[in-house]
Amino acid sequence: MPTLPLNDHDLLREQAFINAQWCDADDGATLTVTNPATGEELARVPSLGASETRRAIEAAEAAWPAWRARTAAERAALLERWYTLILENSDDLAILMTLEQGKPLSEARGEIQYGASFIKWFAEEARRAYGETIPSPSADRRIVILKQPVGVCGAITPWNFPTAMITRKCAPALAAGCPIVIKPSELTPLSALALAILAERAGFPPGVINIVTGLPEGIGGELTSNPTVRKLSFTGSTRVGSLLMRQSADDIKRLSLELGGNAPLIVFDDADLELAVAGAMASKFRNAGQTCVCANRILVQSGIHDRFVARLATEIAALRCGDGMEEGTTIGPLINDQAVSKVARHLDDALSHGAERVLGEVPSGQDRFVTPVLLTKVTEAMLVTQEETFGPVAPIMQFDSEEDAIRIANATPYGLAAYFFTESVRRAWRVGEALEFGMVGLNTGSISMEVAPFGGMKQSGLGREGARQGLDEYLEEKAFHMGGLS
Numbered sequence: 001m002p003t004l005p006l007n008d009h010d011l012l013r014e015q016a017f018i019n020a021q022w023c024d025a026d027d028g029a030t031l032t033v034t035n036p037a038t039g040e041e042l043a044r045v046p047s048l049g050a051s052e053t054r055r056a057i058e059a060a061e062a063a064w065p066a067w068r069a070r071t072a073a074e075r076a077a078l079l080e081r082w083y084t085l086i087l088e089n090s091d092d093l094a095i096l097m098t099l100e101q102g103k104p105l106s107e108a109r110g111e112i113q114y115g116a117s118f119i120k121w122f123a124e125e126a127r128r129a130y131g132e133t134i135p136s137p138s139a140d141r142r143i144v145i146l147k148q149p150v151g152v153c154g155a156i157t158p159w160n161f162p163t164a165m166i167t168r169k170c171a172p173a174l175a176a177g178c179p180i181v182i183k184p185s186e187l188t189p190l191s192a193l194a195l196a197i198l199a200e201r202a203g204f205p206p207g208v209i210n211i212v213t214g215l216p217e218g219i220g221g222e223l224t225s226n227p228t229v230r231k232l233s234f235t236g237s238t239r240v241g242s243l244l245m246r247q248s249a250d251d252i253k254r255l256s257l258e259l260g261g262n263a264p265l266i267v268f269d270d271a272d273l274e275l276a277v278a279g280a281m282a283s284k285f286r287n288a289g290q291t292c293v294c295a296n297r298i299l300v301q302s303g304i305h306d307r308f309v310a311r312l313a314t315e316i317a318a319l320r321c322g323d324g325m326e327e328g329t330t331i332g333p334l335i336n337d338q339a340v341s342k343v344a345r346h347l348d349d350a351l352s353h354g355a356e357r358v359l360g361e362v363p364s365g366q367d368r369f370v371t372p373v374l375l376t377k378v379t380e381a382m383l384v385t386q387e388e389t390f391g392p393v394a395p396i397m398q399f400d401s402e403e404d405a406i407r408i409a410n411a412t413p414y415g416l417a418a419y420f421f422t423e424s425v426r427r428a429w430r431v432g433e434a435l436e437f438g439m440v441g442l443n444t445g446s447i448s449m450e451v452a453p454f455g456g457m458k459q460s461g462l463g464r465e466g467a468r469q470g471l472d473e474y475l476e477e478k479a480f481h482m483g484g485l486s
């Protein structure tokens, strides 16, 4: 295996992290981590199963009383130390991410800052888990609402944001006083293990943070069936989210589910053209289109359609496909062959149903580098508007009326993110209120930041992450009645 270009080689760890011990799988099984750009083997990590996951849950349970007993300020101080260490090692963390996930180094550096922002945010929010007092209905009674940690938490995270999806879950859990067992994607475990190394250096007590690497079924089966786990947080496909929800039903676990999307991006005739083009580029091509909030359908009103398509084509033509480690790369490889096949299937279907290809090629074979594709004459009959493509494909649908745009935008079982561009205040309120999505961007293509609640409705999931709401996902509310006081 190659020597990775890291300043601190100790940040590459090929072991799981349970109870502050670095360990192998009981049976010695390993998983290979490969570079999606080159196919070369980067590392091998333990392939843990149910028994090791059970030990991690037991370690978390044992750590919980002391962790919840710490003051919010003490928990916050550890989070702040972790935050500082992540920023101090951001170059190495970004290199590890680009090598295992493929995104351009500039985007990986951005994700490290984005991921760290959740730790900083919840270090601050830890001190604001406010309860409340209730005006008493009688002289002999006082009622207060206590906010208390939910207990041992599990987290299952995806490959597309190997750092931020972990910190967006474990930071509020730790801030609230909960220990956590995290299963990163088997495709991108190195970022998670590097975070654990830095958490260890920050001084988190044993059992508070645990990283179990391995294939999903065994680990997921234990996290969903073990009654000690009181809360499960998942980011990934709606298919898996639905499965985990079913598996967690027997003991009524608390759930946070950040699932698939099918974001519309609507450009009205009265839009600022340059804002709309910039917003479409930012939303569509981030992480080569592999995000749940990417514009999956671009709806353009007839009067601005041709000008918008021409400007967007110019910007897309300037994108550069390549290895994320190479300077100047703006579109990295897709994560695996299945992802490339899905893009090819969507493009073949669209072209066979009358779409026109303005730019780009249909990927052939197993080449992970997919040139960005711009399609016009796209309709609702095509897979590319019905399913999450999760690739660098910009399908343009033309519409006439505002009512048409809203109907088309809402015609999906998903409800995560939506975007629209208009300079009309009246239209902004009409459309902003009519769109059935958990997050809506007006004149912007980016809505992901720690200060605002992230999450969706319908089949895009349950709950919110980040913001004030993100802490509540890891707290229980207790109505404490004190009687006999008169």
Ligand SMILES: NC(=O)C1=CN([C@@H]2O[C@H](COP(=O)(O)OP(=O)(O)OC[C@H]3O[C@@H](n4cnc5c(N)ncnc54)[C@H](O)[C@@H]3O)[C@@H](O)[C@H]2O)C=CC1
Pocket: 156, 157, 158, 159, 160, 183, 184, 185, 186, 215, 216, 217, 219, 220, 221, 235, 236, 237, 238, 240, 241, 243, 244, 258, 259, 260, 261, 291, 292, 388, 389, 390
């Ligand atoms: N909402 C989001 O942010 C994301 C959405 N997706 C969607 O999911 C599609 C497939 O991407 P995948 O990476 O395959 O997502 P996935 O949902 O299969 O995997 C995400 C995580 O779930 C785990 N997982 C998979 N099957 C599991 C099971 N039976 N029990 C427990 N854990 C399990 C995986 O190991 C990984 O850690 C994408 O094309 C995209 O549409 C994928 C990643 C993130």
Ligand SMILES: O=C(O)[C@H](O)CS(=O)(=O)O
Pocket: 158, 160, 161, 164, 165, 235, 258, 290, 291, 292, 293, 448, 454
């Ligand atoms: O899983 C994802 O795609 C992320 O939630 C998107 S974001 O939060 O990084 O925008």
